[in-house]
Amino acid sequence: MIRVLTLCLCLACTPVGALAEQETGHDYFAAQRQMISRGVQAVLMCNGLFTSGRSLEQVFRQELAYLSDPVGTVEGGDYRIDTGMRAVEVGSPDSGPVMRAAFREGIGCIVLAPDQDLDDVDSLPSFDATPPTGDPSRIPWPDGDLLPGNPIPETVNAAALQAASDWAFERDTPEQDTLSLLVVHQGRIIHERYAEGIDRDTRTRTWSTA
Incomplete structure (x- = not known):
C-alpha cells in the first residue's frame, strides 16, 4: 500500500510542462528529413555535373541555390564526386544517412535507395536513346x-x-x-x-x- 501511494504522489508532483516537453522535445522525423535533403542535393549535383556538364561552381551557385542548408561548399565538404562512375555521394555514416545519385545513359541521374551504394550503379536501368540520323x-x-x-x-x-x-x-x-x-x-x-x-x-x- 505504501508503494502505491508513493507512486501516485510522484506522478502528482511531476510538472505538467515537463511531461509536455518530454513528449514533444524529440524530433522523430529529423532522420527522414535529412535523408530527403541529402537525396535532393545528390541528384541536383549529379544532374548539374553529369547531365548538363556544368562546373561545380555553377552547380553550387544555381542548382543548389534554393536549398536552405546544402552540405559543404564549392571548396569541399561532406560530399564525394566520382567522375568515373558519374555519381555523387552526400553525407557520411558519422553524420547521418549517406545518399547517392548516379547518371544513367538515356535517363539522367537516379537517386539510389538508402541501402544501395556505388557497387549497385551498374544494375540500375539505362535507355538507349539513339538520335535520328542526319543533320x-x-x-x-x-x-x-x-x-x-x-x-x-x-x-x-x-x-x-x-x-x-x-x-x-x-x-x-x-x-x-x-x-x-x-x-x-x-x-x-x-x-x-x-x-x-x-x-x-x-x-x-x-x-x-x-
Whole structure:
C-alpha cells in the first residue's frame, strides 16, 4: 500500500510542462528529413555535373541555390564526386544517412535507395536513346533542331508571355532558381529562354514535366 501511494504522489508532483516537453522535445522525423535533403542535393549535383556538364561552381551557385542548408561548399565538404562512375555521394555514416545519385545513359541521374551504394550503379536501368540520323539543324523539332521562323500566333498574348518569362527568371525567391524555360503551343516552340551558363544544347532534367 505504501508503494502505491508513493507512486501516485510522484506522478502528482511531476510538472505538467515537463511531461509536455518530454513528449514533444524529440524530433522523430529529423532522420527522414535529412535523408530527403541529402537525396535532393545528390541528384541536383549529379544532374548539374553529369547531365548538363556544368562546373561545380555553377552547380553550387544555381542548382543548389534554393536549398536552405546544402552540405559543404564549392571548396569541399561532406560530399564525394566520382567522375568515373558519374555519381555523387552526400553525407557520411558519422553524420547521418549517406545518399547517392548516379547518371544513367538515356535517363539522367537516379537517386539510389538508402541501402544501395556505388557497387549497385551498374544494375540500375539505362535507355538507349539513339538520335535520328542526319543533320539535326535540318530536321524539324522535336526530332531535330530546325525551328520555323513564323511569329508568335495572334491567339497568344505576346506581352503576357514575356511577363511570365520575366517572372520565372527575375522574381526574388529563395525557393527556386530557373535555368531554362521552353513554351510549346500547338506543337511548336513559341518562346525559349536560358539562364547564364545554359543554352539550347545544355541537357537538363525535365523532372515531372516530361
